[in-house]
Amino acid sequence: MAAQTLNSSMQPTDVYGGDEVSAIVLDPGYSSVRAGFAGEDAPKSFVNSHYGATPDGRLIFGDNAIHNPQANLEIRNPMSKEGIVEDWDTATSLWEYAITSRLTSFKQADPRHNGLNDDNKDLEMEMEAVEEGEKALEEHPLLMTETAWNSVKNRERSIEIAMESWGCPAFWLARNCVMAAFGSGKATALVVDVGASTASVIGIHDGLILKKSVQRSNLGGNWLSSQLRSLFASQDPKVELIPHYMIASKTPVDAGAPAQAIYRKYEKEPSESFRALEEERVLTEFKESVVQVWSGPGRLNSMNATGSNNLDYARSQPGRVFEFPDGANQMWGVERLTVAEGMWDEKAALPVPNEQPGTKMTIPEMVKASISAVDMDLRAHLLQNIVVTGGTTLVNGFTDRLNNELMAMYPGARIKIQAAGLTAERRFGSWIGGSILGSLGTFHQMWISKAEYQEFGASVVEKRCK
């Protein structure tokens, strides 16, 4: 970040606002959990939100373990499709894993007592064990993020976990969109956050979300994946999506030719959920390397200035080749643009049952709705401070398209989009903001201390973290 190296002989010219108290920032999302120390520029711990559950009740966390094709390994996710926690017990364990595996020196207690393997019948004993044993975060204040539409119950639950289970000395619950804005150095911004499960547009004024401006839809990375599946199914011949673990070996084939691969044989096939997870990894790769957003001007299906269809123009552009794990490869031309078009133009979305975007759910429409729900005097300011964050926004051409759509929508206003250039900064935008906030000297007066929690109970979070 610093443009110049400071050596010890030089005093910093301006006031250094940081005051690091080794706070931990935890930023859970649908696809991954980010955790790390406040003040660092990237999360040290990055854990897949999916976890494996074996039939005997063991839970397996982390990318190193869950991609192992075991029979009977069920892959689940503690988060709901809306990006909020559904399964609190597992989420707690998952987060604890994310924190303890990389950050704190806390050693996992004896597996018989650490609560990970217990089932509910001996809950009391588990509680006792936790009471007795060391707690994960006794030395570290915890800054946790949440979505803007988190329920009151969930918020109270998170402070309970932090205070009771982990023994944090201090806690704070921040909105991830606000953190993303902070990460871009803005206190007032319109945050366009497109993650795995949801896409949201939220106006923020002076670090406080404007509740009326919260707009969200499911047009995130998962929706894009289902678009891809739909695209693959509609291809002729149909494109088979075979994940890596099923391939023993493959031989190169020409583009469009059927794959020649030797498949692995399993005595007992891994579960459907495992296959879905692995397929998702291939799709992620596809999204990263092939999918592109038509960057405008205009929509993909609309006419351009010269009177010809944008689609025709897109067809004339060179395609990209993608090789699937089984070796089958083909050139993807205009299709790589059409799959993402549904995010901008609901009519262009490929047909997927139950996932058709509504008219008000596309990203430009959400921005429009969000902007119109804030005070008039704030609108121009927000449009000048649009922060784009979230992993799915890394799809090629996303920010260009957003810019073009907004320019067409608000011709009189000045549009300025702030999108981090570095991949990590875009993916971990909200974590980075949390890292900045948690290491600020002026923030320490905000923490909800343990004493406050004991005095007011879990409802204090509703009162303080607004």
Add this chain to the structure above:
Amino acid sequence: MSSHDVRDMLDLPGDAPRPAKKQKIAAPRPVLKGLAREVQNLSGDNPIAIVPEVTVFKKRRFATRKPAAKWELKPFKNSARNEDSLILRHWRRKTEAPPAPVAEDGNGEPSAPQPASEIEDSTFAKFNVKVQTPKYDDEQYNTKLQSEDWSREETDYLMDLVQEYDLRWPVIWDRYEYEPPTPQMDVDVAVGAIIPAQKVRTMEDMKARYYSIAATMMKLNKPPELMNAAEFSLLELMHQFNPNQEAARKKFAEAAFHRTKEEAREEESLLLELKRILARSEKLTQERRELYSRLEAPHSQGNIGVYTSSQGLQQLLQQLMTADKTKKRRSLMGADGMSPAGPSNLHQQGSFDRRDSTNRESMSGPSGNNNKKGPSQGISERRQLTADEEKMYGVKHLDRITSSGPAFRHEKISKPITSKSSIQQQKIGNVLTELRISQRLRMPTEEVGKQFEILLQNINGLLDQRKLADKLAGEINVAKAVKAEREKKGRAERGEPEPGDEDGEGGAGAGDGQIKMEDGGREKSAAPSIRAGSVHKRSASVMSGVSDKSTKRQKK
């Protein structure tokens, strides 16, 4: 025994030796040689990101023989927090002489109640600021702050929000979710029906309410007479808050916000045009003022007598020409002699007009008319005028300047009048008013000027004639008187009785007198009849007819 006492005993300075920290941070700047030092010096105080070439790896560190700095995890509290129970810890450089060497690294807590008082306060506590919102009690509310629109509960709710969000109105408006307290008695349907539905408060409503309360409380706490300027202006500002105007402004802003691209572009171009016009009009008025001041300059100096004669004018012309030549402007003679002061100015204006009018005509041409006249008049290289236009604008081509030199056209009109004596002037004026013609022509075109000249000549003639007529009448009267005197004398000599004989000569005498009277009456009535005639007949030709009559009369 406090740490202070320990320090006293050990003869240590009163406070923790903080400055030592700074000294340590400021390690000596690496000694650079040759070019590297010069480059480093170029940057002055702001270090530039040039990594100096270090030839010896790690040697210097040992050479300084300085022990590694010690750091410790120091607890601190933040006094900006409402309660001070939260103690966080951060790494700080260990001070040289630990005041109380009781701290044990093992159990983390610096231990003992004694250092508890020493837990330092966060240096960031001072940044904690809160806005002041007005506070009121029941009595004040009931006497001063009642409002028909706002209940006490809702007002309290608003004030709480304002305090909570530090006057951030967009947020307050966003989070405003006031629910009127549900009535206790559900049985009473009538009361339930009266309770108004939840009102949608606009930001202007809230602001208006808050500002009115704040202003009232401010006045209550401190009478306006005692306020200082800043406070008073704040009070004024709060009093002047007009929610309707504010709402209208927002509506307007919203309309502007939803402009289409074309509208935005059009407005932009219009604004540009307006700016240009304003700049131009400013220039124009300035030029006009300059022109006026130049024209009026002789008047203001008072003595215009010098310039009334043709000689004087010539002199003035010479002066202006020399002044012009020094300015390297086009000579005055080239101009058409319309106005001696004008051409140089016109020329300047003309050239600038030409430049402007080319790019103006493409845009639009309000005030374009005005400009075209300037260049067409002034300079010979302008486009040729047609005969009609020349007539219209009064352009004259003279072979040579007349003996009197160039003159204003209006002088041609005023000169015949002003050259006369003041009595004469008055007389002319009287005639003109009789004719209902103003002395100053309203539209002094060439044509009108000529006619006016003719009229003036005729008036002069008329006046001369009248004067002559008066003179002759006077002479006749004198002659008659003389004659009467003579007759009287003759009668006296003849011894005839004078007035006594009424029947004889007396009758004749009376008849004579009557004739005389008649004569005089006729003479006198002649003038009014002329006057009456002239009043009714205005044209110059009729006037000349009248003057003919008067001459005839004179001959008689």
